[in-house]
Amino acid sequence: MTEKYNLKGEEKVLFRLRSLYSSFGYKTYKMSRFEEYDLYARNKDFLVSSNIITFNDTDGKLMALKPDVTLSIVRSIKDKSGTVSRICYGENVYRVSSSSGTFREIMQAGLECIGDVGLLELCEVASLAQMSLKAISKDSILTISHIGIVESLLNKIPEGLASEAAKALAARNVSALEALSEANAEYSEVLSKIAKLATISGSSDEVFSQLSEMGVDKKSLSELKTITASLNPKMMRIDFSILDGMKYYNGIVMRGYVKGVPTAVISGGQYDKLMKRMKKKSRAIGFAVYLDSLERLLEEVSEYDVDVVLRYGENDDIASVLKKAQKLRDEGKSVVTLREPAANLRYREMIDMGGKADA
Amino acid sequence: MLNIALPKGRLGEKVYAMFAASGFECPEVLGDSRKLVFENQKNGVRYFWVKPSDVAVYVERGAADIGVAGKDIIDEYMPDIYEVLDLKTGKCRMCVAAKKDFRDNADVTLRVATKFSNIARRYYASLGREIDIIHLNGSIELAPVLGMSDVIVDIVETGTTLKENGLEVTETIMPISARLIANKASYEFKRNDVLKVIEGLRRQVEAK
Numbered sequence: 001m002t003e004k005y006n007l008k009g010e011e012k013v014l015f016r017l018r019s020l021y022s023s024f025g026y027k028t029y030k031m032s033r034f035e036e037y038d039l040y041a042r043n044k045d046f047l048v049s050s051n052i053i054t055f056n057d058t059d060g061k062l063m064a065l066k067p068d069v070t071l072s073i074v075r076s077i078k079d080k081s082g083t084v085s086r087i088c089y090g091e092n093v094y095r096v097s098s099s100s101g102t103f104r105e106i107m108q109a110g111l112e113c114i115g116d117v118g119l120l121e122l123c124e125v126a127s128l129a130q131m132s133l134k135a136i137s138k139d140s141i142l143t144i145s146h147i148g149i150v151e152s153l154l155n156k157i158p159e160g161l162a163s164e165a166a167k168a169l170a171a172r173n174v175s176a177l178e179a180l181s182e183a184n185a186e187y188s189e190v191l192s193k194i195a196k197l198a199t200i201s202g203s204s205d206e207v208f209s210q211l212s213e214m215g216v217d218k219k220s221l222s223e224l225k226t227i228t229a230s231l232n233p234k235m236m237r238i239d240f241s242i243l244d245g246m247k248y249y250n251g252i253v254m255r256g257y258v259k260g261v262p263t264a265v266i267s268g269g270q271y272d273k274l275m276k277r278m279k280k281k282s283r284a285i286g287f288a289v290y291l292d293s294l295e296r297l298l299e300e301v302s303e304y305d306v307d308v309v310l311r312y313g314e315n316d317d318i319a320s321v322l323k324k325a326q327k328l329r330d331e332g333k334s335v336v337t338l339r340e341p342a343a344n345l346r347y348r349e350m351i352d353m354g355g356k357a358d359a
Numbered sequence: 360m361l362n363i364a365l366p367k368g369r370l371g372e373k374v375y376a377m378f379a380a381s382g383f384e385c386p387e388v389l390g391d392s393r394k395l396v397f398e399n400q401k402n403g404v405r406y407f408w409v410k411p412s413d414v415a416v417y418v419e420r421g422a423a424d425i426g427v428a429g430k431d432i433i434d435e436y437m438p439d440i441y442e443v444l445d446l447k448t449g450k451c452r453m454c455v456a457a458k459k460d461f462r463d464n465a466d467v468t469l470r471v472a473t474k475f476s477n478i479a480r481r482y483y484a485s486l487g488r489e490i491d492i493i494h495l496n497g498s499i500e501l502a503p504v505l506g507m508s509d510v511i512v513d514i515v516e517t518g519t520t521l522k523e524n525g526l527e528v529t530e531t532i533m534p535i536s537a538r539l540i541a542n543k544a545s546y547e548f549k550r551n552d553v554l555k556v557i558e559g560l561r562r563q564v565e566a567k
Contacts (some may be wrong), residue, residue, distance in 0.1 A: 098439075141547045172448030172546075175538075201550075241441070249447065257544045263439065264420025264543065 009298020010291040011109060014090050016135040017109050017289065021088040024128060026111050029087045031057040039064040043071055047089055047246050051096040053103055065094040070286060073112050074274065079281045084115035084263040089289075104292075110268070112286035114275075119223065120253060122270060123230040125285045129254050129266055130231055132289055135299070139259035142266070143239035144228060147249050148220025149211065150240055153194050157187045165194050207238060220251070224286060227252055248274035256286060260297045265290050272310045307333040309347045311340070316355030324353065361552045364426035366411035366417060370449040370537055374427045375406070377446065381559025403552065415440065415540065424545035425553060430535045431514055435475045441541040442540050447564050449537040451516040455477060457528040458503050461510070463529075472502030473512040482492050482512070482532050500524045 018028065037054050044050050046068070053065040066072065069091050077085055088111040097104045113125050126144065133140035135311070150169070156161040161184060168176035174195050181191035193214045199206060208225055212218070228236060241255045249269040256266025268287020275284050308328050312321045325335045328351075341347065364379070365371040365388075375388055385399035388406050398405045409417055412432050417423040419438040431453055433442060453475065463469070465488070468563045474492040483490045495506050502508040504524055514535060515521060515528055539560060541553055 139548070143547065172441040172443050174443070174542075175446075176442075177444075257547050259544075259548050262542055262544050264418065 006020045008295075009300060010294050011295060013289075013292060013298065014107070014109055014137055018088065020131055020135060021086075021128070024086065024124065026086040029073060031066070031069065031072055031089070031091060033066055033092070034063045035066050037064040038070055038241060040067060041063055043274070043277070046071065049088070049096045049098070051103070053094050054329050055337035061298070063233050065140045067093055067095050068114060069093060069108065069110065069288070070271075070274075071278075074114065074278055074280065074284065077114050077280070077282065080115065081281075082116055084113060084117060087112050087114070107291040108288050109291055111290035112240055112284060113226050114284040114286075115282050117270070117283040117285055119226055122223070122285055123227050125268075125287070126227050126252065126254060127231055129256055129268065129287050130235055132266060132287075133235065133256045133258060136265065136289075136294060137258035137260070141235055141237055141243060141257050142231065143237050143255045144224070144231075145238065145240045145242045145256070146220045146251060147246060147253055148192075148251060149216045149224065150197065150243065151246070152220065153190055153197070153214075157184075158189045161187065165191060166243055166246070169194055169198050170241050171176050172241050174198050182273060201354060202242060203239050224252065242269075245256065245269070246269075248277070251285070252255040256287075256289075257282070258294075258297065262294060265293050306336050306345070306350050307348045308335045309345065309350045310335055310337045310353065311350060311356075312337055312353040313339065313356030316353045321353055324351075345351040360398075361425065361549060361556065363404060363406050363556075364409050364414045364421045364423035365406055366406045366414050366427055366429075366537075368411065370411070370429075371408060371427070373448055373475070374446060374537060377448070377560055377563045378404075378406075378556070378564055379437050380387075383556065383559065399449060412436075418540050418542050421542050421544060423542070424549055425541045425556060428536050429531070430476070430538055431475060433538060433540065434533075435477050437477070438540075439543065441543060441546055442538050443546075443553075444539040444560055444564070446539060446560065447567065450534075451514050451535045452528075453512065453532040453535055454515045454528045455510050455512055455532065456500075456503075456515065456521050456526045456528050457510040459525055459527050461503070461529075462507070469510065470508040471510055471512055472499055472508035474499060475512055478532065479512040502528060535541055546567040 040047060040052055052067050057063045069089050073087055090109040092105050093108050094103055095106055108265055111128065113121050130142045134141060154166060157165065165177060166178060177191060177195035177198060179351055181188040181195065184191065211221055227240065242255050248271045250272045251270030253269030254266065255264040258265055266287055266289050270285040272283045310321065311323050321337055325337050328335045370556040383402050383404045385397050385404055385406055387397045396405060396407045410427065413437050414426040414428040415432055418426040418440050420520045429449060434515060467483055469488060470492045470493060471479050472495050476492050476494050479492060493502060495502065499511045499513045500520060502511055503526060518528065521527060539557065546553055
């Protein structure tokens, strides 16, 4: 139904996502564009970039143009045991673009599932991420990891070494992990296991038995197994290189890719750690879809700028020109009235009202 | 079809030889032609030569699925890519160098001339040292000679240029070598092809 309106690709996707999320009982959450700056100052490392557009409100309070939606939703949700709040959004956020270094307005959609979140909710949100990808493109892949698994290995080595190892794992830099393992003989066993994580992929039982032999956290492993089993295996891959945000993510983390876009279009995970930092008891999982990165992918190039150019002249009766144009529009055509079309205007047909003054 | 960005110059030619020996040859690449893009349908590869410092950009933006870039470029620009293999060629060091008679006075802001501003900034931040970065695009060695900077942060291969200008290495920041890098989305969508290249090149590296 949305397709007949003249919508841009990302707008269509936004509508599709909204109806997908509402079919799972997610309620849309409309927020103010502003938020007190304090919220972001306290949770800076949760943000993609720490640059924020700020201004003073009329009462002098320092405000910010929203760089992120999740924090606002988390703050507004009250802890209530036994329930789960399902919230979705489609909002503009304001962030610094890493390529230009200047602020950009970015269209973002997403959802948050907050409350007594159990395994069922985790599975549901992961598959919603997969369905969101499908709403964008036929060719998509959801990559998924579990922070608990990676942490159970990283925790066995000293902090400085662990952060180096994490950096290498995030870049799938096996060479660096092998070098670290050679240079730190006493931790070489753990480090070579981490190197193995960098190349592991797939979801078969073989991968899981490999992982359990490595002695990673059992609870996390069984969680990941259950969640991946609930996903479409053709559009899913285990990927332990997803590591940014280890300070607030604790369980599964996800990235979504669609063919034709060079960066991830979906990013999210389970963020109980963030909830705790914000003094909330609830558990939570969510993800965001970066609609701005789809602009090029979904761009529809139309052959014509307009269906009909209605050419009129000084001797034409204005009322009849307008009437004729409206008649054509009622037939479903797009019409511009012009004295003379510009040279680069692409039109399907030209109708001359015949009232041009004699040249 | 796998798109591969190679760095123009000697390193690129060396690296191409490794690709060719792994079964991804495309003889035209080394010809004198003015063409920019070289394709071998049979092997499913398409090569293009780009400025070494631009390889990471091509890969990050997905114009190239994989590419070869120096560790210096990767650490300077920190592109959002995978760094999948150390090719152990094009080896050199990122160093701090100064005039032979230079004595560091930790009491004043250190003036650092470099092409690698981010690397220099991070290095001195890790030491807690206050610095003044002078970003230059070439002939870095000139800066301390003319007294514009106290030290330089630059790549040192043999050290001959330094010696000729009366400079010497005072600290090594990190070793540098050529790395195979991969676009994150390509790593998923062209996984088999990318893994085949990594495996082939890994064997080349190990055989050396």
